[in-house]
Amino acid sequence: DKKDGTRVFDLRMQQGGKEFTPGRTTPTWGFNGDYLGPTLRARRGEKVAVRVRNGLDEASTVHWHGMHLPARMDGGPHQMIGPGRERTPRWSVDQPAATLWYHPHPHGKTERHVQRGLAGMFLVDDDRSERLALPKTYGVDDLPVIVQDVRFDGAAFDHGHKMMRSAGFLGDRTMVNGTLDPYQVVRDERVRLRLLNASTARTYAFGFSNGRRFALVGTDGGLLERPAAMERIQLSPGERAEVVVRMVPGERAVLRSHPQDNYGSGWQTRFNGGDDSFDVLQFRAAKRLRPSPAVPAALGEPELPEAGAAVRSRHFELGEGGINGRAMAMDRVDETVTRGTTETWTVRNNHGMPHNFHVHDVQFRVVEVDGRTPPPELRGRKDTVFVPSGTTLKMVLRFDGGPEFADPGVPFMYHCHLLYHEDGGMMGQFVVV
Numbered sequence: 001d002k003k004d005g006t007r008v009f010d011l012r013m014q015q016g017g018k019e020f021t022p023g024r025t026t027p028t029w030g031f032n033g034d035y036l037g038p039t040l041r042a043r044r045g046e047k048v049a050v051r052v053r054n055g056l057d058e059a060s061t062v063h064w065h066g067m068h069l070p071a072r073m074d075g076g077p078h079q080m081i082g083p084g085r086e087r088t089p090r091w092s093v094d095q096p097a098a099t100l101w102y103h104p105h106p107h108g109k110t111e112r113h114v115q116r117g118l119a120g121m122f123l124v125d126d127d128r129s130e131r132l133a134l135p136k137t138y139g140v141d142d143l144p145v146i147v148q149d150v151r152f153d154g155a156a157f158d159h160g161h162k163m164m165r166s167a168g169f170l171g172d173r174t175m176v177n178g179t180l181d182p183y184q185v186v187r188d189e190r191v192r193l194r195l196l197n198a199s200t201a202r203t204y205a206f207g208f209s210n211g212r213r214f215a216l217v218g219t220d221g222g223l224l225e226r227p228a229a230m231e232r233i234q235l236s237p238g239e240r241a242e243v244v245v246r247m248v249p250g251e252r253a254v255l256r257s258h259p260q261d262n263y264g265s266g267w268q269t270r271f272n273g274g275d276d277s278f279d280v281l282q283f284r285a286a287k288r289l290r291p292s293p294a295v296p297a298a299l300g301e302p303e304l305p306e307a308g309a310a311v312r313s314r315h316f317e318l319g320e321g322g323i324n325g326r327a328m329a330m331d332r333v334d335e336t337v338t339r340g341t342t343e344t345w346t347v348r349n350n351h352g353m354p355h356n357f358h359v360h361d362v363q364f365r366v367v368e369v370d371g372r373t374p375p376p377e378l379r380g381r382k383d384t385v386f387v388p389s390g391t392t393l394k395m396v397l398r399f400d401g402g403p404e405f406a407d408p409g410v411p412f413m414y415h416c417h418l419l420y421h422e423d424g425g426m427m428g429q430f431v432v433v
C-alpha cells in the first residue's frame, strides 16, 4: 500500500490459536494472523510507515530490530501501545539491503510476548542487491528461516524455565516459520536461506548433516564484501545470516544445529543447550533442478565504520546485576553519544554464562575478539553478537543520521538479547544528541 510515495504497512497484534499438531489448538499471539507476522519489505531510499494496532488485552510495542531510525520511531520500551490503541512510526529507509526483523519490546515482558508468537522479518533491498546474481525469488529460492525452540504442555505452550538453565527458556523442539518438523521442497540448484534466530535463549550452530559447505553472503545488517565458504554458522538470539547452499538433484539434505563448546564451563554448556544437536529443517530436492548462477565473488559494500575515526571509547561489563553492575532503569540514561561521531565499545562477559550484545539504531563492526581478528561471520555489519563466557569483544559504531536523530529525550537500548536476561535488567539506555 502506497500513499504520497510512502510505503504503508499494517500490523495488528492479536490473540489466536494455531494447530501445531492436528487437532490440538495452542493459544498464540501473532501479527495479522495466529502466529508470527508477515514479511515486510522496502527499498533503500523509500519512506515507510507502519500502522501498528494492539488487539491484545495488554500493552506492548513493536521494535524494528536492525533498522537505522530515529529513537522515537524505534518501538522500544518507551513507546508502549495500550490495548485497543495504535501508533504509526514512520521513517526513511537509509541502509544497505539486509534481513532485519521486528518484535515486541515491553520492558520486563519481551520474552513472553515473543514466545507467544510476535515476530516477523523486515527485508531491505537496494539497487545493488537487486542486480546481484543471488537467489532472490521469495519463497522459492530465497527463503525466510525463522528458528524458534518450543515446548508443549498438552496443547498449550510451556514457557516454564528449568532449574540450572541460566540462559533462560530452552525448548525441546524447534520450529521453522512456526512449523514443527518442517521440510522445504527445492527446485533450484542454489537456495538462499535468510536465517533468523528468533528463539529467546537458545544459540544454534547451523550446518548441514552431510557436512556440505555453504557460502555465507550476509550478516545482521547486510551483504558481506565477498562470500565466505563455511561449514557452520553460530547464531545467538536475534542474530541473522544469509547463506547460499547448493543442492544435489533428488537429495534430502538436513540443516542441523551442532554441539558448541563456547558456553563457559562444561556444566554451563550442558544446561544451556550447548551440547545439543538436532535437525532444524529438511530440504527435499527435486529430481531435476533449475540451474542457478554461481555466487558472485563481489557482493556488497558493507559501509562499516572505521576504527581510526573513533573519538571515544566505552566499556560494558556483562555480569552480576546487569551491565556495568546496574540493572536497567527506565528513567536513567546510561550513555550519551554525539550524532555524527564514531566510538569504540568494548564488551566483556566474565560471568560464567552465555550472553550476547545488541545495540539499537546502528550496525557495528567487530574489530577484535579476545584481541584477535574476528572470524568471517563477524566481519560484516552486525547489530547483535554472541559474547561467550570469558570473552571480550571490541566493536566500532558510528552514530550517523540527520538532525531528526538527535533526541536527548528518547533513548535507544543496548542489551543482552537472551530475552530472560534482557527482561531481568541486562539492558541500558543511550541517547544520541
Ligand code: C2O
Pocket: 063, 065, 103, 105, 238, 358, 360, 413, 415, 417
Ligand atoms: Cu531485537 Cu532491543 O531488540
Ligand code: CU
Pocket: 063, 064, 065, 066, 358, 359, 360, 361
Ligand atoms: Cu533492536
Ligand code: CU
Pocket: 354, 355, 356, 416, 417, 418, 421, 422, 426
Ligand atoms: Cu545474557
